[in-house]
């Protein structure tokens with residue numbers, strides 16, 4: 001056993017660090033630091049383009065589709081370095097969700113049409129799974145697609161769609177056989193957001209942000225060629241996709257960055273006339289969460305190691321999701337505590353103030369989406385512990 | 388020992404609740420939040436008509452004299468109604484400061500204007516130092532009057548106040564001065580708070596007339612008492628929010644069906660709500676304790692109980708608020724239901740009038756001094 005990264009891996013990490021340091025535009029980095037999301041669509045597209053031009057557009061794709069072909073360890077290191085340098089995230093919907101499904105189950109025509117445009121950032125994808133009545137119980141979804149000649153006609157409503165207001169395409173789970181068992185009658189459709197009959201309506205979140213939408217489908221005609229794989233086999237693809245969504249789900253990069261920020265904040269904040277970081281109680285809280293993060297990092301590496309042998313991540317990915325989100329939420333709580341009463345201020349200036357408070361509220365979502373933490377615990381109980 | 392409330396106290400609570408339920412809906416409130424002023428004059432007038440603005444004014448001064456218990460019940464109802472108007476800032480804290488310090492015609496005029504709703508006053512007290520630490524604002528004699536200098540932070544409802552009651556060091560003691568919000572030398576940096584209220588950071592360098600000081604004795608004890616009663620009332624406000632958010636969560640899980648069953652039937656979630664319930668009840672007990680301590684004359688015991696309550700209620704606010712959002716799933720993240728508004732008010736509670744940690748530090752000091 002050896003828990004150290006190899007010399008090659010360290011050289012790789014340094015290469016990534018140097019690249020991001022020189023190529024990440026300062027204005028984008030500053031906005032990420034401030035939590036300023038006003039230009040988020042533009043920033044994300046620009047950064048994707050920069051990575052693409054360097055050949056790093058898709059860290060998680062195999063080389064045959066234009067990806068880097070990196071192993072999981074390199075993907076992990078890449079992720080951490082990007083976060084540490086305050087690079088924007090790469091949206092998962094195209095790169096990590098729909099692309100793997102298209103690679104595995106899509107037609108050659110679909111691969112040729114969609115993958116290059118995801119890679120270079122031309123197309124922005126969003127995810128149309130959840131509905132008002134179907135969240136945790138996704139298989140109960142009701143949005144219908146009926147065959148009419150060489151089209152499907154889609155009617156229904158999707159909810160909680162992240163950043164769909166910027167999207168060019170949406171991948172949807174739709175019901176194509178109402179008579180079959182819930183999981184058997186679902187298909188996986190790719191829908192152009194410009195198709196007539198689609199209406200995107202913002203859902204305002206508790207932090208005031210417009211980050212999610214409701215999407216209404218009213219007789220939306222989708223060419224049959226946009227069906228992925230076979231009709232009524234969509235649930236299989238959805239489950240496959242969920243496995244991919246969980247790579248890097250632990251969010252180590254984000255937690256490390258926010259932990260470093262927390263320490264800076266606690267170094268500046270003063271309590272009882274001394275830096276808050278000198279307060280043994282507050283420092284103990286930071287130490288506690290830092291250790292939890294350390295344990296999770298090693299656990300994550302163990303999963304990566306096992307994955308390299310078994311391909312898809314197993315149910316232990318649920319543990320990474322639960323612990324990773326709880327740790328990041330905890331760090332954001334401590335940031336609020338470090339600010340003290342200044343955290344009351346929600347629209348004022350001051351470097352970390354609005355960011356920390358908005359983020360604290362916004363990050364409550366982490367334990368709700370992507371399969372809620374309760375659902376993940378059910379998975380551990382049933383699949384790992386065999387209860 | 389008696390944990391019951393009088394008929395009169397209960398009627399008071401019922402009348403506030405009826406008023407808020409019929410007139411202060413979430414939509415109405417959203418309109419107030421979105422406006423420039425951030426509060427509603429007509430709501431304020433209606434609170435005055437209900438007698439709420441005279442609630443914590445002694446009968447001898449023409450008020451209702453409901454005292455800490457009546458104020459607790461009113462605050463609880465007002466918290467549950469998510470009222471953003473300056474009831475707590477003006478009708479509780481500032482009113483108590485005036486009641487314990489002002490004398491003669493100054494007392495009559497100020498209390499009269501506060502009770503009728505003609506004027507709003509807020510205490511400008513917090514500074515960038517610690518909650519309990521000595522103040523850096525100062526007032527010094529200048530000619531016939533005073534020169535007041537300093538900076539106050541987190542002054543809730545300052546943007547809509549007519550008068551700022553500013554605490555400052557005067558020689559070895561402390562004085563409180565009535566300052567017009569619009570006076571020359573008063574600079575407000577206004578902002579919205581996380582729970583939709585308005586507040587300001589204020590810089591003072593202002594010349595004041597001699598009669599602007601409230602009373603002439605050292606104000607420390609009076610201030611401490613007003614602050615403690617204010618914290619107890621704030622705990623009651625949070626308790627009202629806790630009751631509402633728990634009830635909303637229980638109801639939501641009764642109605643929400645996933646996997647063919649109401650999610651409230653799932654034991655994993657039932658246990659979570661059982662824990663929330665226990666936290667709310669512990670918060671209620673500590674709010675009662677703090678309120679009861681405000682009826683006693685022992686100032687140290689009062690401070691201890693109030694600090695303890697702020698900690699227990701603050702911890703319940705954090706935990707119950709987070710759990711409520713979680714159990715609502717995606718709906719908890721939106722601005723549409725009451726849950727997110729309650730969540731934000733509970734977060735603000737943790738941060739107002741001394742954060743949980745500050746109060747815990749006070750209690751820790753007690754433990755250590757007893758051990759020594």
Ligand SMILES: Cc1cc2nc3c(=O)[nH]c(=O)nc-3n(C[C@H](O)[C@H](O)[C@H](O)COP(=O)(O)OP(=O)(O)OC[C@H]3O[C@@H](n4cnc5c(N)ncnc54)[C@H](O)[C@@H]3O)c2cc1C
Nearest residue numbers: 127129130135136160161162365369372374713714716717
């Ligand atoms: C900010 C945000 C962004 C999102 N983005 C997207 C997106 O882009 N695309 C998309 O398709 N969806 C998205 N979602 C939706 C997300 O996947 C759902 O919110 C999630 O699946 C939970 O569903 P729900 O909100 O209906 O909650 P519900 O399923 O109603 O759950 C409510 C509560 O009950 C618990 N619960 C439910 N069932 C069980 C059970 N069997 N055992 C124990 N506990 C249970 C849940 O954990 C939760 O605490 C997003 C959600 C949010 C909040």
